[in-house]
Amino acid sequence: MIDVYYWPTPNGWKVTIMLEECGLDYTVHAVDIGSGDQFKAEFLRICPNNRMPAIIDHAPLGGGKPLALFESGAILEYLADKTGKFLPTEPAARYEVLQWAYWQMANLGPMMGNANHFKNYAKNLVDDAAQLQYGTKRFVGEVDRLCGVMDAQLSVNQYLAGATYSIADMLAWPWAMLLDKLIDEAIWGNYPHLKRWVDEVGARPAVQKGRNVHRELSERQLTPEQEKVRRELLFNQTNEKVRAAREQAAQSRG
Ligand SMILES: N[C@@H](CCC(=O)N[C@@H](CS)C(=O)NCC(=O)O)C(=O)O
Incomplete structure (x- = not known):
């Protein structure tokens, strides 16, 4: 089983499209980037870059403990290597x-x-x-x-x-x-x-299915207050703010 940390945006769809194309089982965890889920401790531990998508593969290629990955390109390359699909070996x-x-x-x-x-x-x-x-x-x-x-x-x-x-x-x-x-x-x-x-x-069909995963979340109407929060979160990220969230995440790990 693969956990997918996802929000319905182009970078998120890449991963759900690939999972659908490969016929892999996955569980979606919504990362609401407009309300700050990307700064939560549990997400920053998987992706220190506070950007979705990310995955955790509980049965990783090569065996061993669960593998966490961020960056959509790395995720698709990994899934291609895992399944032997959509990336030639020659x-x-x-x-x-x-x-x-x-x-x-x-x-x-x-x-x-x-x-x-x-x-x-x-x-x-x-x-x-x-x-x-x-x-x-x-x-x-x-x-x-x-x-x-x-x-x-x-x-x-x-x-x-x-x-x-x-x-x-x-x-x-x-x-x-x-x-x-x-x-x-x-x-x-x-x-x-x-x-x-x-x-x-x-x-x-797999592209349509992957692109439509939780489509309703991107189409919901935000209140003016929610929109203000979203813009502040997405367009006003400083090193200090992100570092503070990372430090909190590290502390909560104990
Ligand atoms: N290069 C990254 C880009 C990921 C990215 O920019 N994700 C955006 C949504 S499309 C995000 O999570 N933004 C949250 C933020 O800006 O805090 C990838 O392809 O995985």
């Missing part, structure tokens, strides 16, 4: 997949996160219009560039890492399927191959 094919997996982790996810921040949230946090405009242009522009990279790759390959569906697709799809919400619907006209792949991957 070196050339394996590294073809891994280069796209790391590309997603270092590029598409962070850039889309920052673009979303500047476009949809920063206007309530930043007074300086020029600063806001610079941030938006920088990150939306970078997302646009990354779409071009994916589109070119998908114009000659069915999947991101070639002819075979892999963890690279499962890592990138949860972000890519949100592109039209971030840029605008016209984006698909510029990137037809990317759109073809988003639709194809999105039609897989």
Whole structure:
């Protein structure tokens, strides 16, 4: 059995999609990042980075005591090694997949996160219009560039890492399927191959199931007070605050 520490966001869906694709049993533990669950002692012990997703595998690859893991890329790589699925063992094919997996982790996810921040949230946090405009242009522009990279790759390959569906697709799809919400619907006209792949991957039953795990939690209406708490928690994290939570977690362990 695998415990999954999860909230319905693109990084969370990656893990539930992979678990569904592999047919593994799992139990979901909701980590409500809008009300501070990521700073609770029990979660920080699994993930010192106060970000979900994370897992604990009680029957880990290689045996031994339960294995705790954070970072969605590491989790998918681990589950692929555990099941022998969606990540080839033959070196050339394996590294073809891994280069796209790391590309997603270092590029598409962070850039889309920052673009979303500047476009949809920063206007309530930043007074300086020029600063806001610079941030938006920088990150939306970078997302646009990354779409071009994916589109070119998908114009000659069915999947991101070639002819075979892999963890690279499962890592990138949860972000890519949100592109039209971030840029605008016209984006698909510029990137037809990317759109073809988003639709194809999105039609897989395991992808739909993984993406819908606890969907209701992300669709619930927050009160203005809850929204204020959420923004303070997510957009005002300092080293001091996070260190205090970590120290508390260490103390409560005894
Ligand atoms: N690189 C990490 C990113 C995880 C991440 O950013 N998770 C966000 C939600 S999508 C989170 O937990 N945020 C909580 C916070 O900012 O405190 C991964 O892929 O696992």
